[in-house]
Amino acid sequence: MFASVIVSVSSNSVDRLFTYKIPDSLVDTIRVGHRVFIPFGNRDIQGFVIEIKETADIDVSKVKEINRIMDGTPVLTEELIQLSKKIASYYVDRQISVIEAILPVALKTKSKTILKLSEHAGNEATVLFNELQKNNEVIVRNLDKDELKKIVPFMKSKELIEETIIAQHTKKKTNRAVRSLYTGNMPSERAVKQRELLEWIESEDAPITLLRIRDAGYSVQLVDALEVKGLVERVDVIVDRDPYDTRVFFESERHTLNDEQQIAYNKIKDAMIENRQETFLLHGITGSGKTEVYLETIEHALNKGKEAIMLVPEIALTPQMVHRFKARFGDDVAVLHSALSHGEKYDEWRKIKEGRASIAIGARSSIFAPFKNIGIIIIDEEHESTYKQGERPLYDARQVALWRAAYFNCPLILGSATPSLESYARSEKGVYKRLELKHRAKAQPLPETTIVDMALSRQEGNISIVSDILREKIIERIEKNEQIILLLNRRGYAHFLLCQDCGHVPMCPNCDISLTYHKSNGTLMCHYCAFETPVPNKCPECQSTAVTFRGSGTEKVEEILRDMFNTEVVRMDIDTTRNKGMHETLLSHFVEDNIPILLGTQMIAKGLDFPNVTLVGVLNADTTLNIPDFRANERTFQLLTQVAGRAGRGDKTGEVIFQTYNPDHYAILDAQMNRYIDFYKKEMEYRKIARYSPYYFHVLFTITSENFNHCVKASHDVSTKLLEHISNQSIVIGPSPSPIERIKNKFRFQILLKYRHEPALLEILEQLDQRYYVAYKKSGVSLRIDVDPQFIM
Known part of the structure; x- marks a missing residue:
């Protein structure tokens, strides 16, 4: 063989x-x-x-x-x-x-697979284990062919159990425990506690950890005494690194589906019953109860003996979302996301692989959950760009989900209040089946939204980042003991440092971008390469002391809000959530201590459901609007609509304020009125004229090199090769410098290919990939080929 x-x-x-x-x-x-x-x-x-x-x-x-x-x-x-x-x-x-x-x-990582004796191991298995063991473990890769042949029958009978030990997490994988060696001899009747403890240990099917024994009120000395008498022995037991082991999840109250939810669920269930691969676009406004439909479809899959995958954007994987699934399905749920350690992720993955979990919920990479009988795949907030991997392999989890759903003949649900234009266009053509949830699940009205023209506000004398209208609304909510969410999609303290005498702005030495001021550590920082330098007391160019900070990030706005309203503020951005568990800690602080204001970047725009939040303010609605990318309008509309949906989700009426310098832009106006269809039609017209997705497919080529001339030459070479092989129906834009021309000391040029049908395209791409794989070794020029890119930058 x-x-x-x-x-x-x-x-x-x-x-x-x-x-x-x-x-x-x-x-x-x-x-x-x-x-x-x-x-x-x-x-x-x-x-x-x-x-x-x-x-x-x-x-x-x-x-x-x-x-x-x-x-x-x-x-x-x-x-x-x-x-x-x-x-x-x-x-x-x-x-x-x-x-x-x-x-x-x-x-x-550095790991080893070992064998351990199970509790049910017989004499033959025990003898073999003792022959093969070194330091009380058998390392599989050290066994020769004959030894491996001997262990196979005992692995099949589960007398020998396999375990993968990860070097950096070995100590966390086992706990010290005690098991009974009782053969009929009990401690004396005077040793009441010893007898009591031994009876408990004897009654258990598995060893009891010392931690459990201590928690039950027994001392370690009692264990020592029983061990001396030969009645028990200490052993190591495997324990899962459960990131939620300190949390108690009570069974959640089941909600009766409303008419819209029931119709959507029935159509999905029909496809599940028929084992039919069909893609559903669940278009539901914020608060319409999409998650309840997800829960019902997952339960149906489990009742059929099948498994389920649910993807959510990393920023939407909140404790609330995890709690909702754990409360409904308990230990059937494995959670996978970037905040877990390698060991915790491995144990969650192992739960899936060994059949101890039937539901995987997590971010992008959870699409690879090793299930063997998938019954439903769900992608929540399907419009999110984070489903596209930013490093090789540059896969898109949505496309991978389509392939897996086709393999298992199961439905795929794409859910969103603001679907991507590509998904909605496919639903218009009948490629996807669209299901609509047009009303909030609890019949609450959508919040009323007001647009504030910040240019006009400045003309009236208010130069603060908080407009008069928003300030009054915040004061009103604080007085009512209600809560506010404020969005500013820019971290740091100030955008840049400016010399008022010569105009010098400190730039990153490695990237073509200005440095951002972070007050918390007193440095100027590059958000692309993480370069840091202390803040200068005077201008490096002209030595003037007339240096000032311009622009406002979340760190600065936090200070402004504390001073303006004399209240506590919870700030959530990358800087405050770097440490493990901080995301949950900050949200718990906001809710349990009823902190008046939650300020954050886009990570607070979705996945949050706080009934006491009655006001949402967007401090600068133009942040994503000004990005040089054809999806800028779409992302602006989606972000504003999503964050607006955080208001008024309880019994109290919600209100939203958009602060902008572009009050007449259709993306902002349509978000104000929650008019997805109107926005879709306008944006599709522009996409059609400009020949962008979904009318054309795209491939983005990014050429990088530390040598500018090499970068330019290679860019023209890639462009020439493309033009030689593609049809005249396709369009090649570039080569041209990338919007940020240099990152990490590498010059960057890009080429964008727009096409509708190119049968030989894959062959061309593979040739270019191979060509520049060799070129990188020779001259340091690299080529990144991004099929179906999410960002053209």
Whole structure:
């Protein structure tokens, strides 16, 4: 038997399958998806078994043998292997890179797979374990072929249990516990506590941790006494690193679906019953109860014995969302997001792989949850750009979800109050089936929204970032003991430092962008390369002391609000939520201590449901409007509509204030009136004229080099190659400098390809990728190919 193996080497030159002989001792053990150690050149490396076949397609005498397997069970399913190949092809990347993105980081760190005796191990398994163990553990990769053959039957009978130990988390994976060695001899009747503790230990099916014993009021000395008498022994037990182990989730109250929700649910359920792959666009205004529809469809999938994946944007994965799912489904839920440690993510992934969780909820990478029988996939806030990976492989979780849904013949739900133009256009053409939720679930009215012209406000003498109208509304809410959410999508204290005598603005030495002032640590910082420098006392150019800060970020506005209203403010941005658990801590502080004002960047715009929030203020509605990207209008409309939906979600009426210098812009006016259809029609007209998505597909080529001339030359080369091979129906824009021409000391040029149908495009992209893979090694010029980009920057 032979195996086709992909090697864990991120190089185009080895981006193919290699044939290896399966040793006779492993023929019954190795399966597709196994990690294996293989000889490659003059070293042993890791690979993944992609295919098993009876014959080799090359000279058998030249075929090397697989050394050993790394895990008792495969880490990849056959479906995920097929998916990795599809992703690599579509997004022009190496399959091994995709496989590594699919698997948790913990499996790519220094790790070892060991075997342990189960509680039910028989004598034969125990004898074998004792023969093979070193330091009370058996490391799978150290076993030879004969030893591996011996352990297989005991793994199948679950007498030997497999565990992956991650080097940096080993100590957290086990807890000290006590198990009974009781054979009929009890402590003396005078040792009441010892007898009591032994009876408890004996009654349990599994060892009891010392932590549980102490919590129950027994001392460690009692355990010592029982151990001396040979009645118990200390052992290590595996424990999951549960990020929510300190939280208590009470079963939530079930809500009866209203008519709109019931209609939507019934149509999705019909597709589930028929095992029909269909994509539903659930278009529901903020507060319309989309989540309740999600919960019902997931429950139906579980009742059918199937599994569910629910994706939410990272910024929307709030404690409220997690609580809602945990309260409904308990331990059936595995949560995956970036705030977890590698070990916690690995344990959540392992719960899914071992069948101990049937629901995966999380951010973008959760789309790769290793389920084998998916019944429903849900993408909430489907319009969010964060579903597109920013580093290679540049996959889009929405596209991956479509592929997985097709494989499992299950429905895919795309939910949003402000769907992407692409999704809504597909629903107009019948490619997606659109379901509408036009009313709030609890029949609350949508908040009334007022637009404040900040240019007019300045003319009237108010130069503050808080307009007179918004200030009055905030005071009114504070007096009523109600809460306010304020959005400013710009972090830091001030946008930049300016010399008032010569006009000098300190720039990042590595990037073509000004440095942002952060008062908390007294530095000027680059938000692209993290360069930091102390704030100068005088101008570096003319030595003038007339330096001043211009613009306002969340850090400065927090100070302004505290002084203006003499009240406490909770600030949420990247700077205040860097540490683990701070997101939840800050929101809990806001709710439980009834803090009047929550100030933050776009991370507060969605996923929050606070009944006492009756006022939402957007301090600068133009921030996203001025970005040089064709989706700027769409993102502005979406952000404003989403944050406005945070107001008036309880019994109290909500109100919203948009502060802007563009009061007549249709994106802002339509967001004010919650007119999605009007905005959609206007924006589609502009997209059609300018030949942008969804009328055209896009590929963005970004060429970077530390040498400006090399960058320019390569850009023209890429452009020439494209023009030689594409049809005259497609459009090539560029090459031109990127909006930010230099980042991290690398010059950046870009080319945008717009096309509708190019059958040979994939071949062209692969040739360019290969060409510049070689070029990078020679001259340091790199080419990034972004298929279906979310940002043209």
